[in-house]
Amino acid sequence: MTPRIDAPPTTLRPGIDVPDHRGRTGLDQAGRGLDRNPAVVVRDVEVTSDGWHVLRRTTFDYRRRDGRWVTEQRESYDRGNGATILLYDAGRGTVLLTRQFRFPAYVNDHPDGMLIEAAAGLLDDDDPETAIRREASEELGVDVGTLRHVFDAYMSPGSVTERLHFYVAPYTPADQTGPGGGVAAEGEDIETIEIAFSDALAMIDDGRIVDGKSIMLLQWAALNGLCQVP
Structure with missing residues (x-):
């Protein structure tokens, strides 16, 4: 009698087949089926890390300008999209x-990791306008009135999927209705600082402001005459 050979049990993969620690599934599906660019054909997507955010290795065929098809691999870090605002x-x-501590900057030669930035945050499940109103309230204690969307940008398109939505809005001291400082339960410890617009521009020149999104917003404000520079 031939012995029965059972099939090996199927391993269910968190984040792919079953929910991971954040309740996510299908993390290996991002990019599959994309057809907006006929010169790119996605072949495989591998999730290499799914901690708080997701790191993927994607294999795809790419048609070069000379017509040759080549197979490439790229890693991309998916932390979701975000929004930022200059008040x-x-x-x-x-x-x-x-002003807040940023470990990635600290480990990459910033003197103390304390970066001066425009308020910002991830969208999570909100639309960009709702998200940035939430972040302005949490980080700056400001109840934002009229918002102006000025542009969107991919901040590091060679490796990070994030698209950032940029906003500006006026404020007065009376609009600061809360303490700001971020959400302590999320580990945030954020200092609110009010400075002259001219000083902020000078801080870009001398290296005290090195955060990309903040530089972009301040330069946009200067180019568009948002604040007067003496």
Whole structure:
């Protein structure tokens, strides 16, 4: 009698077949089936890390400019999309920014990791406008009124999928209705700083402001006459 050979049990993979620690499934499906660019054919997507965010290795065929097809691999880090805002007081010539510790900057030669930035955050499940109003309230304690969307940008398109939505909005001291400082339960410890717009521009020149999104917003404000520079 031939002995029965049972098939090996199927291993269910968290984040792919069953929910991971954040309740996500199908993390290996991102990019499969994309057909907007006929010169790119996705062949395989491998999830290499799914901690708080997701790192994927994607294999795809790419048609070069000379017509040859080649197979490439790229790693991409998916942390979701985000939004950022520059709050300005045109009458007083000030802007409202934050200062907080950023370990990735600290480990990459920043003197102390304390970065001066425009308020920002991930969208999570919100639309960009709702998300940035939430972040302005949490980080700066400001109840934002009229918002102006100025542009979107991919911040590091060679390796990070994030698209950031950029906003500006006026504020007055009366609009600061809360303490700000971020959400302590999420590990945030954020200082709110109000500085002259001219000083903020000078801080870009001398290297005290090195955060990309903040530089982009401040330069946009300067180019568009949002605040007066003495």
